[in-house]
Amino acid sequence: MTDVRISSAVMTHPRRLPRARELAAVLGLDSVVVDPDPDGPPSALRTARAAWAAVTPGATHHLVLQDDVAAPASLRELVRRSVQRHPADALAFYASWNTRNGAAVRLAALVGAGWVRGVPEEFTPAQAVCLPVAMAEEFRRYARGSADRHDDEVLSAYLRRTGRMSLIAVPNPVEHMDTDSICGFDWHGVRRSACPLQEPGIAAALETGWVLERPGGLPYMRRGEGHARVEGPDGVIGTRGHARWPTALPYLGCSEEQVNRLVRDLRPADVAAAVGRAFGHHFADELWIHCLLLGRQAARLTRSSPVRRHPTAGRLDRRIRDAAVATLGVSSLLPEARKSVRPDQAELLETYVRSGLRCGRAWPDEASHTVPRLGGEAQDA
Incomplete structure (x- = not known):
């Protein structure tokens, strides 16, 4: 695919709106999407559904970031080049350091892979994900009837149905920041990237790096x-x-x-x-x-x-x-x-x-x- 057009959004809550606006400005993202029911029960999925709907007309892919991340100013270009390589896949640009997906990223880094397929039994790291527009709409429809409030768990359930979990970038250009959790995840402690690296050269690694599909054990x-x-x-x-x-x-x-x-x-x-x-x-x-x-x-x-x-x-x-x-x-x-x-x-x-x-x-x-x-x-x- 050569004609890639990526739209983008940051999902946020009113109490973190200044942070989200700053992130969108630094990265040149298209929109900031605020929780449509901020006084209701905490729900990342509610805000995620709105963020995945914020697709710019004519876009082929849509990138959604959460507001509590840091990323290089070149992220959009890095995502564009990654999408050109993997146009049909869900692409994740972060994995938490204490998860099975994080372990898969480490193993991939040790063997020189540029991407690794996500673990089916685990939530999909949703801090920075890019989906083909048609997949984003399918996910929104799938999530509409869910009583779950965790967008990462519901995204995994959807991807399991498609038979293809996300591809996770190795290294992770997106880092999770130490902020309070809207959905009550503070008990997880510090949640950093498994393989954080944001230097410009990683774009080529992600653009051309081989995919570790099945790491085995x-x-x-x-x-x-x-x-x-x-x-x-x-x-x-x-x-x-x-x-x-x-x-x-x-x-x-x-x-x-x-x-x-x-x-x-x-x-x-x-x-x-x-x-x-x-x-x-x-x-x-x-x-x-x-x-x-x-x-x-x-x-x-x-x-x-x-x-x-x-x-x-x-x-x-x-x-x-x-x-x-x-x-x-x-x-x-x-x-x-x-x-x-x-x-x-x-x-x-x-x-x-x-x-x-x-x-x-x-x-x-x-x-x-x-x-x-x-x-x-x-x-x-």
């Missing part, structure tokens, strides 16, 4: 513990895909004995002890095992995929990877603990995370009782 952290989304013979294992890592190991092609051996023999004891003192020893164990499994999955995908790095590979590719790795440790903490992490503790967590990823990358793909040796490319986390 997807390790992720949830409530301070390691999980994995895996598929067995009868579908996704666990409730809504949540399976603790010991349960998931047979589907990841490894054993708990192997994991325990690697933890015992390769985990840096001094760093593990420091993380344990700061955040709890159970959390330290779970985080390192998660990183071990994530690194292993990244190595397996790198070996098996016929597609390699996008054409902007090199320093930008490393910055994308570094951005994803830097958010992993803090985001894995419980919500109430994230906001009090000191810079030195964040640095400690990143060092710890990188050690687990390196060991996972060096882990042989086949079942083996041999402890892997680190070296060469395996050092690149």
